[in-house]
Amino acid sequence: MLTLSPNRTKRIAIAIVASCFAPLNSHAADSDARIRAIVDKAIRPIMAEYKVPGMAVAVTVDGQAHVFNYGLASVKDNTPVGDATLFELGSISKTLTATLASYAQVLGKLSLDEHPGTYMPELKGSPIDKMSVLNFGTYTGSGLPLQFPDEVTDATMTDYFRQWKPQAASGAQRRYSNPSLGLFGHLTALALKSDFSDAMEQQLFPQLGMKTSYVRVPESEMANYAWGYDEDNLPRRMDPAVLVAQTYGVRSTAADVLRFVQVNIDPQRLDEPMRRAVEGTHVGYFKVGAMVQGLGWEQFPYPVTLQRLQAGNSRTMIMEPNAAKRLTVGPAAFAKTLFDKTGSTGGFGSYVAFVPEKKIGIAILANKNYPIPARVKAGHAILKQLAP
Template sequence: MSDVTLSEFVEATATQFGIPGVAVGVLIDGQDVFACHGVTSLDNPQPVDSDTLFQLGSVTKTYTATALMRLAAQGRVELDAPVRTYLPELALADEDAATRITVANLLNHTAGLDWNLLVDTGDGEDALAEFVARLPELGLIAASGARASYSQAGYNLAGRVIEKVTGQPFEQAIAELIFAPLGLTHSFFASREITARRFAEGHNAEADGSLTVARLWRPWRANNPGGGLASSAADQLRWARFHLGDGGAVLPTDTLRAMRRPTVALRASTFGDAIGVGWFLRDIDGVRAIGHGGSGNGQFAELLIVPERDFAIVVMSNAGPEGIACNQAIVRWALERYLRVLDRDPEPISYDPSRAAELIGTYAIDAMTLTIAADETGLNLAVGVKPEIRAASDQEVPPDYPAAAIGLLPGDGDEYLVTHGGLRGQLGFFSRDESGAVVGIDLAGRLFQRVAA
C-alpha cells in the first residue's frame, strides 16, 4: 500500500493537471478525512477548505431524485404516474409522448427527451414554468422507456413536478425536504447566498494553455433541478452519510435502498453499468458503487459511494478540461489506497482504418456537435457548442473540447474509449439502425444523432 498521504496525492495531482483549487473529502471507517489544495480563483485567490462552495453540476440530480422519493413516500407523488398527472399543461413535440412519460422515466433518463434546451427563462420564480412551456421545441430521441439517454431537460421537468406538488419554488422545496432535516448548512442555489461565503470560480484553458476565470459562474435558474447546486466537501460527505444510513425521518430505509437498485442497464458508459433512481451504479473490481458526476463552466465534481464498505469520496476541482482527469485520478487512488479496489480503463483494439471509415461523420444534439475524424494514427473525437448557438448567445459559453483520440474496444467494435485529451477515460458506443448503418453515438450518456452529409 502506498505511503503517500491523501493530502500529498491531491497536491501532486492538482499540480500535474494544472488545477488552481481542489477539495476532497473521504468517509472511511466512520471518519471524515479532508484534503484541500490551492485557491478558489486565480483573480481573487482564497485558500480552498472543506467548507468552500463549488458548483456540483449534475450531482444536483441526486437531490432532486431524493426529494421526489420523499414526496412519493409521503403519498404525494406516484412515480409510475404520467407527468401530466401533476403537470396537465405539459406539451411536447409529440402528443403521445407527452401523455406517456412518467415521473420514473424522468428520474432514470428513459423519458426519450433530448439533452436540454439552451434557453434563459429568467431568474424569477416562474423560471421552471417558462422552461416547461418551451419543451415543444425540444427534440425526442426515443419512445418513453425504450432506452436511457441523459437529459438535463428531464430533470428540470422533474423539478417542476416538485414545485406543483409542494406549491413552493423548487429551491425552497429542496431546502425544506432535504437541506434542513439533514443539516446541510453549506448547500445553496441562490447567487446571493453563495457569494456571501467562500466559493470557487471555474477556470478554462486558453489556446496557449493559460487559465482564465469563467465569467458565467452558475447556470440559468431553470437548470437548477439538474445542475444548479453549489455545496462543500463537508456537506457532500454528510449527504453520503445519509445515503449510507437508515434514512431517519427523511426517507424510509427501504425507499433509500431502492434508489440503489438497477432500473435500466447502460452500455459502454463512463457513468456505470445501470441507473438506479438518481444514482449511477457501477461494479468496480467486484465491488458495487453508486455515484454521480457533474460539470459547470470550468468546474467539475465527482461523488462516489461504496455502500458495502461504508465508504464515500467527493472530489471538486475548478479548471477545465483537465478537471475531469484530475478528479478521476484522485478517486481511483483513494479506491486503491483505502479499499484495495482497482479501477482501470479497458484496452482498445488495434486501429483498423477500414473499420473506422463507417464511423467518420458529424453527430449532434440540440445545442452541440460531435465530429468523428480519422488520420493515419487513428480516430479522434471533437465536441463543442454549435456555432450558431455560440454566435446568438449574449452570455459566456464554455469553450469547445479539443479533438481527443479514441480507440475501439473488443467485442462488436461499436464501443470506444477516449484515450487522450481532456475527455480521456470517457466510454461510449455507436448505435445502428435495422440495416446496420451507424446512426448515432453516445457520449457522456447523451445520444448524438448522425447528421446527413
C-alpha cells in the same frame, strides 16, 4: 501494605488515563496522515497537469470523516481553499434532486408510474405525456437532448415540452439530458406544492444534515463562494439557465457533500421517511452498458475495474443515446455496489463515489472543469486503497 500520598495517587491516576487515550489519539493521527498521503498521491498530479487552482477532497472510512484542502479558491485574491469554501457541484445536484423526488414518493405525493400531465396539466394529452415520471428521472423517456436549445426560456419551457416529439420509445434508450432531469425535478416541486429551491433548502438539506449547501447562495456566504476557472483560466461562475436549480445548481462544501455520502452509506441514521427516500435512490431501474441507472446515482458492481468505471462515465454515455434494458425492481442489482456521479459547470468539476458495504466514500470538488476520466481515475485509486 504500601500507602501512597494523595498527590502521588493523583499523579498515577492521571498517568493511567493518559496511557489509555494516547494510543487512540496516535492512531487517529496516523490514520489521517495515511489517508492524506493516499489523497495527495492522486490529487496533486491532477492539479499540476490540468492547472487546477483549487480542490477539496473529503473521504469517509467506517464513519470517520477526513477533509483535505488544496490550492486557491480565488487566484486574483490569493484566497486559499478552506473548510467553508463553496464549490459548484454541477450534475451531482441531480442526486439531490432525485432524493427530493424519492422523498415526495415516500410521502405519497409523487408517483414514478404517473405521467407528467398529472402534475403539470399543461402537458396532458401531449406526446411527451405518454412517458412516465420515472422515465424522466432515469433519462429513458423521449430522447430529450443534453441541453435546452438556446431559444428556450423559463417562459417558453412549457411550450417546448408540450411540442416535443419523442425520439425513442419509452424505456428503449438512455440519453443523458438536463431537460429530462430538470422536468423530473420540476414535477417533484409541483407534486410537493412548493417552490423547488425552497423544498431543497428548507426540507431536504436540513433532514440530510447539510448545513452549508445552497441552491441560492446567501449574501453572507458569498465570500466563501469559490471562483471557477475555464479552459483559458479565466474566472467564471454558472450562468442562469432553464431549470438550472434542478439539474446542476447546488453549491456546497466538501464536508457537506461528505455528510450526504455518509447518510447514503448508512441511511439508518436518518429519520423516517427520509431514510426510505435515500434508500429509494439506490434502486436500479435500467441496465445501460457498463452500469445500472437509478435515480440520480449510477451503479457498478464492486469491486469494479477502472476501465469499467470510466466506460460508465465516458463521453459516449454522456453525449450519445445508449440502449437501455428495464430491470425488475427488487433486490440490488449487484451483491456489492459502487454508486457514483460526476458533475461539471463551466468553471467547476466534481466526482462522488461510495461503497456502502465497505463503508467508504469520497467527494472530489475542484474549481476547474478538468477531464472526467482523470476524476474517475483519482477516485478509483483512492477508494481502492481505502477499502478494508
